[in-house]
Amino acid sequence: ENAALLKAIIENAIDGIITIDDRGKIESINPAACKLFQRLPEEIIGANVAVLMPPPDRDLHDEYISRYRQTGVPHIIGIGREVKGLRKDGTIFPFRLGVSEVQYSGRKIYTGFIHDLTREKEAEETLKEYA
Numbered sequence: 554e555n556a557a558l559l560k561a562i563i564e565n566a567i568d569g570i571i572t573i574d575d576r577g578k579i580e581s582i583n584p585a586a587c588k589l590f591q592r593l594p595e596e597i598i599g600a601n602v603a604v605l606m607p608p609p610d611r612d613l614h615d616e617y618i619s620r621y622r623q624t625g626v627p628h629i630i631g632i633g634r635e636v637k638g639l640r641k642d643g644t645i646f647p648f649r650l651g652v653s654e655v656q657y658s659g660r661k662i663y664t665g666f667i668h669d670l671t672r673e674k675e676a677e678e679t680l681k682e683y684a
């Protein structure tokens with residue numbers, strides 16, 4: 554059945570997938586994202602997505618979302634950006650963030666796609682040393 558297939562795809566995705574409501578509250582997180590951020594679903598669902606990022610974005614993310622709600626001008630939606638994530642142990646990692654806006658049963662949610670860039674960045678640094 555269709556819903557079960559979608560669930561299996563999300564559960565087994567290589568990239569992290571997180572959904573939030575239009576205020577930034579986490580509604581779902583897949584296993585890949587849990588692993589990247591060192592979190593369990595039960596500790597992170599219901600929290601503000603800002604807890605998954607270091608400052609300054611951590612303190613500004615609510616404003617990013619409310620500004621978008623007011624202006625309709627996206628800075629990441631449909632564009633993507635390289636950003637930093639904060640793991641539970643306090644370490645920071647780079648990833649490529651894609652965000653899409655979804656109209657679902659009469660309300661707006663946002664889906665974030667998280668592609669870890671740790672390996673790529675390390676390779677880049679090593680290459681620079683030899684440049």
Ligand code: HEM
Binds near residue numbers: 610618
């Ligand atoms: C906007 C950072 C995760 C949803 C932004 C902006 C930044 C940012 C820098 C735009 C700032 C500007 O106006 O130029 C981050 C960081 C994250 C993160 C560092 C690390 C965890 C997420 C996730 C979602 C999300 C997982 C969705 C599930 C949004 C939305 C906006 C936004 C809806 C406003 C629309 C837009 O600007 O396109 N975020 N974000 N963010 N972010 Fe995040």
